[in-house]
Amino acid sequence: MLRQSLSKLIQKEYLKSIIFPLLLIEAMLLWAYFWSNAHVSESTQKALIEETKIHIKEISSRSAEIVNVTFKDVSHMTALFAQEHETFFARFDPQHVGIKSHNYQQLENGVITNTQQTPNACTLFYSNVKQTSPYRLEKAIATEELDGFYNTMLQSNPNIAQVYFNSHDSMNRLCPFMPDALNQYAHDIDIPKYNFYFLADEKHNPQKKIVWTDAYLDPAGLGWMISAIAPVYKGDFLEGVVGVDITIDQLISNILSLRLPYRSMSLLVDEHGHMLGMSQALESYLGIHELTSHAYDAPVENTISKPKDFNLFDNKANTLASFLTKMVKENTSLDEFRYADTDFLITQNPISQTGWKLILLLDKDSLLKSGKDLKAKTDFIGYIALGFMALFYLVFLFILISRAQRFSAQILTPLHELIQATRSLKDKLVTTKLPHSDIIELNTLLDNFSAMSHELQNLYDSMDKKIKEGILENMETQKMMIYQSRLAQMGEMISMIAHQWRQPLGAISTVTASIKLKQSLKKFDLTTSEGRVAQDEFLTTAIDKIENYIQFLTNTIDDFRNFFKPDQRHEKSSLAHIIEKTLRIIGKSLDVHKIAVEIDNRSTREFITYEAQVTQVLINILKNAQDVLLDKKIENATIRLNAYEEKEFFVIEIEDNAGGIPEAIISKVFDPYFSTKAEKNGTGLGLYMSKTIIEEHCHGILSVCNTERGAKFSVKIRGEYDVRSDQ
Numbered sequence: 001m002l003r004q005s006l007s008k009l010i011q012k013e014y015l016k017s018i019i020f021p022l023l024l025i026e027a028m029l030l031w032a033y034f035w036s037n038a039h040v041s042e043s044t045q046k047a048l049i050e051e052t053k054i055h056i057k058e059i060s061s062r063s064a065e066i067v068n069v070t071f072k073d074v075s076h077m078t079a080l081f082a083q084e085h086e087t088f089f090a091r092f093d094p095q096h097v098g099i100k101s102h103n104y105q106q107l108e109n110g111v112i113t114n115t116q117q118t119p120n121a122c123t124l125f126y127s128n129v130k131q132t133s134p135y136r137l138e139k140a141i142a143t144e145e146l147d148g149f150y151n152t153m154l155q156s157n158p159n160i161a162q163v164y165f166n167s168h169d170s171m172n173r174l175c176p177f178m179p180d181a182l183n184q185y186a187h188d189i190d191i192p193k194y195n196f197y198f199l200a201d202e203k204h205n206p207q208k209k210i211v212w213t214d215a216y217l218d219p220a221g222l223g224w225m226i227s228a229i230a231p232v233y234k235g236d237f238l239e240g241v242v243g244v245d246i247t248i249d250q251l252i253s254n255i256l257s258l259r260l261p262y263r264s265m266s267l268l269v270d271e272h273g274h275m276l277g278m279s280q281a282l283e284s285y286l287g288i289h290e291l292t293s294h295a296y297d298a299p300v301e302n303t304i305s306k307p308k309d310f311n312l313f314d315n316k317a318n319t320l321a322s323f324l325t326k327m328v329k330e331n332t333s334l335d336e337f338r339y340a341d342t343d344f345l346i347t348q349n350p351i352s353q354t355g356w357k358l359i360l361l362l363d364k365d366s367l368l369k370s371g372k373d374l375k376a377k378t379d380f381i382g383y384i385a386l387g388f389m390a391l392f393y394l395v396f397l398f399i400l401i402s403r404a405q406r407f408s409a410q411i412l413t414p415l416h417e418l419i420q421a422t423r424s425l426k427d428k429l430v431t432t433k434l435p436h437s438d439i440i441e442l443n444t445l446l447d448n449f450s451a452m453s454h455e456l457q458n459l460y461d462s463m464d465k466k467i468k469e470g471i472l473e474n475m476e477t478q479k480m481m482i483y484q485s486r487l488a489q490m491g492e493m494i495s496m497i498a499h500q501w502r503q504p505l506g507a508i509s510t511v512t513a514s515i516k517l518k519q520s521l522k523k524f525d526l527t528t529s530e531g532r533v534a535q536d537e538f539l540t541t542a543i544d545k546i547e548n549y550i551q552f553l554t555n556t557i558d559d560f561r562n563f564f565k566p567d568q569r570h571e572k573s574s575l576a577h578i579i580e581k582t583l584r585i586i587g588k589s590l591d592v593h594k595i596a597v598e599i600d601n602r603s604t605r606e607f608i609t610y611e612a613q614v615t616q617v618l619i620n621i622l623k624n625a626q627d628v629l630l631d632k633k634i635e636n637a638t639i640r641l642n643a644y645e646e647k648e649f650f651v652i653e654i655e656d657n658a659g660g661i662p663e664a665i666i667s668k669v670f671d672p673y674f675s676t677k678a679e680k681n682g683t684g685l686g687l688y689m690s691k692t693i694i695e696e697h698c699h700g701i702l703s704v705c706n707t708e709r710g711a712k713f714s715v716k717i718r719g720e721y722d723v724r725s726d727q
Contacts, residue, residue, distance in 0.1 A: 049345075049364065056362055057334055057347050064349035064358040067268070070159055071353040074228050074244055075210045077153060077160075081242045082230035084149055085165055088142075089234045094135035097142045104140050111187050112140050114177075122147045122175035125182075129190045133169035143173050150175035153244070161222055161247040165232070166191045167240035185219055194219075200229040200241045208233070212354050215248060215276045215310075224248040226276055248277040263366035267359040269328065273313030276356065285340060287318050324348075328357050336364075515539070573611040575603040575643040575650055581611070582618040590622070594637065595629055601643040607650055607719030610697055614717060617690040617702070618652065621713045624686065625656040628711075632658050649700065649716040660706035669704060 103121075106112045110128030114121065124140050143165070153163045154175060164174040170191045178184065191197050198204055199211045213227045225247040232239045265279040275286075283289055288309050308314050312328070315321035320339040327335055327348055337344050343364040348357050515538075526532055579599060583590075590597055622639065629637040634657060642653040661669060672688040694702040694715060701716040 053334060053345060056345055056360065060347035060349050060358065060360040063266070063360065064351055067358055068351045068353045071212070071228070071351065073157060074160065074246065075212075075353065077157065078210050078228040078230050078242065078244045081149075081153060081163065081244065082232050084146065085232040085239070085242055086234070088146060089232065089239050092139075092142055094138035094142070097135075097138040099137055099141060102137075102141050103144075104137065106137065107187075109187055111182070112136060112171075113181055117177050117179060120147055120151050121177050122150050122173055123178040123181050125172045125174070125185050127170040127172075127185065127187060127189045127191070129188050130169040136169070136171070139167070139171060140173075143171075146173070147175065159246050159250055161225060161245045161250055163242070163244050165240055165242050166197050168192060168238055171240070189219065196227045196229055196243050197241045200231045202231075202238055205231060214270065214272075214274055218245065218247075222247055224277075263363040265361045265363075267312075267324070267361070269312050269357050269359065271355045271357075273311045273325065273328070275310045275312055282361065285320050285342075286315065288315075324359060328359070570608060571611055572606055572608055573614075574606045575652060576601050578611060578614055578618065579641055579643060579652070582615050582622065585615070586619050586622050586626075590626060590639070593626060593630060595626055596636070596638045598638060598640045599643075600641070603643050603645045603650060605645065605650075607717075609650075609717055609719045610693075613693045613697055614715070617693055617715060618654070620686045620690050621654050621715075625654065625658070625711075628658045629656060634658055646716070648718055650719050651717075652715045653712055654715070655707060655712040656710040658710045660709075661704065661711045663706075666704065666706065670702070 103115055103118065104112055104124065105115045110131040112124070112126035114124050121144075124143070126136055126140055146165070150163050150173075154160055162174055162176060164172060166172050170189060172185070172191060192201070195213050195216060199213055205211055208231050210228055210230050213229060215224050215226055217223065218225050222245070225245045227243045227245050229241050229243045231241055263281075265282040265285075266277075267275060267279070267282060268277045269275050278286075312321055313325050315325075320337065323335075323337050323339075324346070326332070327346060332348070334345070334347050337346060345362040345364060346359065348359045350357055526535065579601065583597065587597070625639050629639075636657075638657050640653075640655045642651075642655070644651055670687050670691045691702045694700045694717065699718040702713070703716075704711060704713050706712070
């Protein structure tokens with residue numbers, strides 16, 4: 001039989017029977033699917049735009065009504081505010097105002113103001129423009145009783161920025177309190193000349209109704225705002241004007257910032273075209289930016305309104321402003337406009353309470369974005385579906401074409417043999433003799449596989465032997481390291497026990513010596529009842545002391561015995577308990593060597609960990625710190641323990657003031673058998689075993705770094721939370 005290469009056989013059969021028909025079918029399906037998808041997407045977008053026109057008109061109408069209701073509420077509150085002041089001035093008698101003890105001061109230039117802020121206090125600023133006005137100080141003191149009502153007004157509506165009363169003689173009482181009033185207000189400000197006053201006076205408001213101002217810059221420094229103002233009369237005399245302020249920022253934030261599923265912008269204009277407030281994104285389209293500064297050197301009527309650039313009707317250079325002007329003047333409810341490569345749907349609705357207009361602009365691109373994204377997703381799904389269809393047709397054609405049987409037999413039979421051989425090699429490393437096929441490349445592959453499997457088997461046998469030898473050697477090394485570490489720790493523990501026992505043993509010796517002394521000197525007259533009672537009391541007291549000291553020694557033995565228990569348990573603990581247990585063991589040794597311990601524990605939660613092993617690590621680190629402090633003879637030797645929680649870790653930082661670890665060796669301190677105390681019988685295993693305990697047993701991190709004071713070891717324990725401790 002004529003043999004041929006695998007590549008030539010695949011190319012011949014694939015090109016003849018599969019590739020060309022499949023490409024033709026797939027191309028037709030691709031064209032049909034994406035044409036229909038584009039058609040459906042286009043129809044959907046048109047329907048969405050028409051549906052949105054209906055919805056946006058309703059949304060705009062509801063938004064205008066919300067603004068209208070907000071202004072109506074503020075108007076009602078302003079009327080109530082004015083009535084409260086009229087009631088106050090109707091009964092105001094300056095002759096009955098006490099001025100001996102008050103919270104106000106009059107400056108040399110005639111200005112009267114608060115001296116300090118008290119709870120719920122409002123700002124009082126009395127300019128010096130009319131110093132001859134009678135009872136100025138009495139009026140300032142008396143109006144303080146209205147502060148509670150001022151604060152109630154502020155808390156009743158989130159849109160209200162501040163409330164105030166301005167008198168005919170330029171007294172201003174304003175809430176909330178303004179600490180910098182003396183620097184914010186001009187000391188000679190003549191308040192009746194400003195629109196937030198004169199628009200409500202008898203000349204401009206003979207009907208004595210609520211008046212809304214144009215947008216103006218607030219003298220108190222809160223930026224652009226609008227005010228609802230009302231006159232306050234005492235009989236026929238205008239005592240002053242009350243005002244309720246809404247800042248433009250609050251208006252935009254609380255009212256105009258519509259939460260829509262697409263990009264939208266809002267604009268509020270009055271009947272004269274003044275732009276009272278707008279969304280920040282709209283500024284770039286209209287070519288203006290909000291003002292942030294103001295000046296009141298020589299105020300006259302209307303000078304504090306927004307400049308001409310902020311009048312929509314006068315902004316003729318901007319095509320979007322001109323189009324909006326046309327919509328407002330013609331009272332067009334809905335229209336479309338393209339500006340700066342952006343297509344807008346625009347609606348406008350009146351606000352009946354003030355006669356203003358609310359304009360809403362919707363970005364059509366953001367509206368259609370979801371549809372375009374959906375089309376992209378459906379296109380992607382189409383590509384996936386077409387891929388699966390191609391695979392289906394590929395399998396189907398293989399079944400239908402009779403020549404595919406011979407084709408698959410030529411390739412798959414030797415491949416199955418090869419697959420079975422690889423399984424045997426993977427599971428048992430057994431080499432198998434594979435029969436040859438009619439394909440040159442496959443025969444070469446089979447021969448190479450047989451040779452490779454034989455080499456792998458030899459290599460595996462050699463490596464298996466070396467691995468077993470290495471494991472045994474490593475286990476012996478590990479046992480030796482643990483044994484050496486335990487011996488070193490036992491030596492240190494014995495030293496610590498000596499420190500712990502020195503004081504109680506000395507006390508026991510003192511008590512017994514006292515007993516012997518009194519007995520030898522026959523201090524007690526046992527022939528009398530008084531002597532025998534005295535002796536009993538003395539012996540009872542002495543025995544109690546000895547028993548207390550013996551109990552202390554017993555507790556000490558228990559602490560050290562528990563430290564060396566072989567069954568280290570996973571148990572509930574806390575950083576405070578671990579630190580306390582550690583210092584019960586090593587604390588006396590630190591005291592004896594006059595090493596101060598400073599503890600800052602900010603962790604209160606309990607967690608699950610290997611308490612005894614963590615204690616072992618802390619003792620090892622503290623013992624190393626003690627040694628280096630003593631070796632360097634550090635004055636005022638101190639060790640700081642800082643405990644806290646950081647995400648899933650419970651952290652204990654131990655820092656000494658011994659100057660730190662030399663940079664040349666700091667990276668080696670956790671290596672086994674590395675020690676700077678070799679001449680003092682240091683094993684070099686303490687920090688190595690500590691790192692093993694923290695990172696392998698407690699699943700944490702043990703690290704070290706140098707600080708300005710010395711070395712700082714960080715012990716991070718990944719403990720499981722005890723939920724009950726959080727309740």
